[in-house]
Amino acid sequence: MFQAAIFDMDGLLIDSEPFWRTAEKEVFGSLGIEVTEELSIKTSRMTTREVTAHWFSHKPWAQKSLEDVEQTVIQKVGELIGNNGVMMPGSIALLHYFKQSGYKIGLATNSPQCLIPIVLRKLQIEHCFDITVSSDFVDKGKPSPDIYIKAASELSTPPSRCIVFEDSARGIQAALAAGMSVVAVPEKGNFHDSRFNIADIKIRQLSDFCDQHIALLIKKQNNLVKL
Structure with a gap:
């Protein structure tokens, strides 16, 4: 059947879930956002675009575009998977x-x-x-x-x-x-x-x-x- x-x-x-949390804490942290473990778990099942938009709405930044930030997170996750997956x-x-x-x-x-x-x-x-x-x-x-x-x-x-x-x-x-x-x-x-x-x-x-x-x-x- x-x-x-x-x-x-x-x-x-x-x-790979720990890699996403690590990347998000690092990237969003560099933009002045404190990504706690609890908050990271809440966003863990969103797409990367959704997560980026979520944190931007939480605390907008001016240094980089949302797309650039999203791609930085993805790149970091890819590196972590390649090294430690x-x-x-x-x-x-x-x-x-x-x-x-x-x-x-x-x-x-x-x-x-x-x-x-x-x-x-x-x-x-x-x-x-x-x-x-x-x-x-x-x-x-x-x-x-x-x-x-x-x-x-x-x-x-x-x-x-x-x-x-x-x-x-x-x-x-x-x-x-x-x-x-x-x-x-x-x-x-x-x-x-x-x-x-x-x-x-x-x-x-x-x-x-x-x-x-x-x-x-x-x-x-x-x-x-x-x-």
């Missing part, structure tokens, strides 16, 4: 599982397009993906469904035949709104957060996913069980 698997990137395939547990095994099972594989991320090849090269998983989609090429990033609708289109696969893996509540909302089945993989401290209960299935890490989960998703689609 399912024909494609689509993966989020940051926090799901690569442990680490794959999340189970990523490569699950990608190979779907590849060997004949699935099309896509990546859909709120991150800028320029960071995708940096991540895939660092993790040595470029060969695993049939398509990659960035929020750079849709009107709205997650939680809008735009990015997942575009990914399904590029995979030539109906949304109902796609399984999405997400570690954020915004991403889960986006995939569900696109009409896809969703597997939530919350970061360790958020596993029991009720925001993730809207997903079809919730697992602790990618390596936990198996044939039984696919069977459960199929049953749910057929309205035979309620997960």
Whole structure:
């Protein structure tokens, strides 16, 4: 029944969330903005453009354009990923599982397009993906469904035949709104957060996913069980 698997990137395939926090603290801090850990977490699932606009509205600066600041953050994150990026547990095994099972594989991320090849090269998983989609090429990033609708289109696969893996509540909302089945993989401290209960299935890490989960998703689609 399912024909494609689509993966989020940051926090799901690569442990990059700390890099974004570091880059934002450094770049926005140079503009006189104190980015606390708490505030950084609140903006962590926004696109880079949204984050830049958020901080500008919080405390406008005159030294640089919003675009220049955004690009400085992205460049810093790219450097950190290239030097220190680490794959999340189970990523490569699950990608190979779907590849060997004949699935099309896509990546859909709120991150800028320029960071995708940096991540895939660092993790040595470029060969695993049939398509990659960035929020750079849709009107709205997650939680809008735009990015997942575009990914399904590029995979030539109906949304109902796609399984999405997400570690954020915004991403889960986006995939569900696109009409896809969703597997939530919350970061360790958020596993029991009720925001993730809207997903079809919730697992602790990618390596936990198996044939039984696919069977459960199929049953749910057929309205035979309620997960």
